[in-house]
Amino acid sequence: MKNKIFIIGLPRTGTTSICHSFLQLGYKTAHTAYTQAAIESAEVIADTPVFSEFPLLDKHYPNSIFINLQRDLSKWIPSIRQLLARMHTNLMREDGGFNSHLKRCYLEVFGHYTLADIESDEYLIACYKRHQQQVQNYFSDKKQQLLTLDVSDEHSPDALKAFLQTEQPIVFKQLNMAGKVTAWNDIKHPDKIASTRNGKIDKSLGYNHKIL
Numbered sequence: 001m002k003n004k005i006f007i008i009g010l011p012r013t014g015t016t017s018i019c020h021s022f023l024q025l026g027y028k029t030a031h032t033a034y035t036q037a038a039i040e041s042a043e044v045i046a047d048t049p050v051f052s053e054f055p056l057l058d059k060h061y062p063n064s065i066f067i068n069l070q071r072d073l074s075k076w077i078p079s080i081r082q083l084l085a086r087m088h089t090n091l092m093r094e095d096g097g098f099n100s101h102l103k104r105c106y107l108e109v110f111g112h113y114t115l116a117d118i119e120s121d122e123y124l125i126a127c128y129k130r131h132q133q134q135v136q137n138y139f140s141d142k143k144q145q146l147l148t149l150d151v152s153d154e155h156s157p158d159a160l161k162a163f164l165q166t167e168q169p170i171v172f173k174q175l176n177m178a179g180k181v182t183a184w185n186d187i188k189h190p191d192k193i194a195s196t197r198n199g200k201i202d203k204s205l206g207y208n209h210k211i212l
Contacts, residue, residue, distance in 0.1 A: 005066075006054055006057055008068050011051070023192060030192075032048050038194060048106070051131070054138070065145050070149070070150045071150060099201045157171065
């Protein structure tokens with residue numbers, strides 16, 4: 001089974017930017033993956049479901065590597081607040097809305113939040129710090145599998161090159177700026193892996209079938 005690279009940073013930490021970089025490096029990349037075929041086909045997967053289910057993925061795909069993204073909280077907080085406010089109705093409704101994998105992962109990290117909850121910086125900071133602590137705790141005895149990056153840091157491209165053991169140039173292009181979240185949809189590339197099957201998801205994904 002081929003090793004994979006999982007991007008386990010929370011939304012609005014630069015997942016689209018780093019996925020774009022992996023496409024330029026020649027990796028088959030999925031920014032979200034909701035079918036077994038997407039998960040099997042992609043060499044790099046980010047966002048949902050991986051940011052909350054990385055321990056299951058590590059067990060199912062042994063010897064894979066993980067990239068945890070961090071971002072200055074003064075920039076992350078307004079960005080994630082805007083995103084969660086937009087998503088609130090479709091996350092919380094029981095008669096549809098977002099797909100089950102996306103809902104499960106967002107609710108695990110951010111809880112059944114109210115719009116009042118996300119007006120609190122403290123609430124969002126607690127979600128961010130809890131995720132970071134879970135990552136650090138899980139990889140405490142397998143640090144060789146984990147790289148932590150801030151894609152806005154000028155030294156991050158070199159750190160990623162060393163982690164991947166490549167000499168190919170790496171550039172993190174700023175995407176999804178000013179509240180936009182659709183940049184990935186606009187990217188055309190032969191190595192881009194679709195997250196769904198013509199808009200359809202698999203109810204069960206191979207690595208997490210026990211929890212569905």
